[in-house]
Amino acid sequence: MAIRVIVAGATGWTGSAVAKAVLAAEDLMLAGAVARSSAGRDIGEALGGAPAGVAVVATVEEALRAGADVLVDYTAPQAVKANALTAISAGVAVVVGTSGLSADDYAEIDKAARANNVGVFAAGNYSITATLMTKFALMAARYVADVEVIDYASGGKPDTPSGTARELAERLSTLRKPATSKPVSELGGVRETRGGAIGAVQVHSLRLPGYVLSCEAQFGAPGERLLIRHDAGSDAAPYVAGTLLAVRRVRDEVGLRRGLDLLFD
Numbered sequence: 001m002a003i004r005v006i007v008a009g010a011t012g013w014t015g016s017a018v019a020k021a022v023l024a025a026e027d028l029m030l031a032g033a034v035a036r037s038s039a040g041r042d043i044g045e046a047l048g049g050a051p052a053g054v055a056v057v058a059t060v061e062e063a064l065r066a067g068a069d070v071l072v073d074y075t076a077p078q079a080v081k082a083n084a085l086t087a088i089s090a091g092v093a094v095v096v097g098t099s100g101l102s103a104d105d106y107a108e109i110d111k112a113a114r115a116n117n118v119g120v121f122a123a124g125n126y127s128i129t130a131t132l133m134t135k136f137a138l139m140a141a142r143y144v145a146d147v148e149v150i151d152y153a154s155g156g157k158p159d160t161p162s163g164t165a166r167e168l169a170e171r172l173s174t175l176r177k178p179a180t181s182k183p184v185s186e187l188g189g190v191r192e193t194r195g196g197a198i199g200a201v202q203v204h205s206l207r208l209p210g211y212v213l214s215c216e217a218q219f220g221a222p223g224e225r226l227l228i229r230h231d232a233g234s235d236a237a238p239y240v241a242g243t244l245l246a247v248r249r250v251r252d253e254v255g256l257r258r259g260l261d262l263l264f265d
């Protein structure tokens with residue numbers, strides 16, 4: 001039986017690519033599409049194609065009324081937590097694509113998921129090559145203590161740091177040995193120039209025209225440096241396969257799992 005999927009943010013940059021892929025997949029069924037601006041329209045037509053027989057609705061609550069197995073969220077940082085909690089309380093598994101959630105937000109989502117016997121999957125980045133960047137950085141952190149994360153995006157990105165950088169820093173923090181650099185609290189001058197701490201890792205976010213989204217882990221050791229970096233282009237296609245992998249697997253577990261690499265092996 002096909003997995004019934006709701007896509008929230010279904011007409012957005014990423015959500016539209018995911019919704020089209022769900023419509024095209026034989027083992028998935030687009031059970032709902034949430035997009036406030038297109039509410040009432042057929043989602044196939046709203047995406048520039050043939051009618052799909054699914055009317056766009058304005059809220060996740062409305063979409064859930066038709067029945068679903070998985071909610072995929074590609075909306076906005078201020079909407080994603082409420083959408084996820086709404087789905088969880090209806091017993092529906094969630095794939096979180098939207099960035100902007102903190103470790104505390106994820107703890108709350110995990111608690112709700114466990115209480116409702118539901119699986120939730122979240123990845124700061126669903127692209128295969130961005131996930132490899134994270135995997136290689138985590139490998140390097142086992143051998144090199146000093147690492148900082150730099151996140152680059154266009155000036156319009158609404159959240160900082162990126163979901164990619166936040167997840168990378170959180171995960172590096174669980175592995176790293178104490179850094180050798182002077183603690184920020186002991187520095188003179190303008191301390192903010194040393195970036196923000198996520199866990200035990202300093203993160204620096206640049207927002208400049210010309211970037212789509214790039215993220216790098218920069219390791220330093222006496223006399224040498226190692227740079228592990230991912231650069232995204234301007235197409236949403238790289239995020240689709242990883243998102244659909246999560247959709248197909250999210251109901252196998254209860255509670256929250258984070259990081260696409262968990263689904264690689």
Ligand SMILES: NC(=O)c1ccc[n+]([C@@H]2O[C@H](COP(=O)([O-])OP(=O)(O)OC[C@H]3O[C@@H](n4cnc5c(N)ncnc54)[C@H](O)[C@@H]3O)[C@@H](O)[C@H]2O)c1
Nearest residue numbers: 009011012013014074075076079097098099124125126239
């Ligand atoms: N994890 C990943 O791999 C990955 C990949 C791409 C994008 N993202 C993240 O996904 C999010 C969306 O990115 P995008 O580039 O597709 O954005 P977008 O602006 O193109 O699309 C977002 C869609 O959500 C809708 N929306 C916004 N606020 C909403 C609300 N409160 N309720 C309902 N719908 C709402 C918008 O109308 C829009 O259609 C961002 O947080 C981005 O960082 C993550």
Ligand SMILES: O=C(O)C1=N[C@H](C(=O)O)CCC1
Nearest residue numbers: 099124125162163164165213
């Ligand atoms: O375009 C964006 O915005 C993206 N956001 C994610 C992030 O915050 O890391 C990753 C992919 C693109």
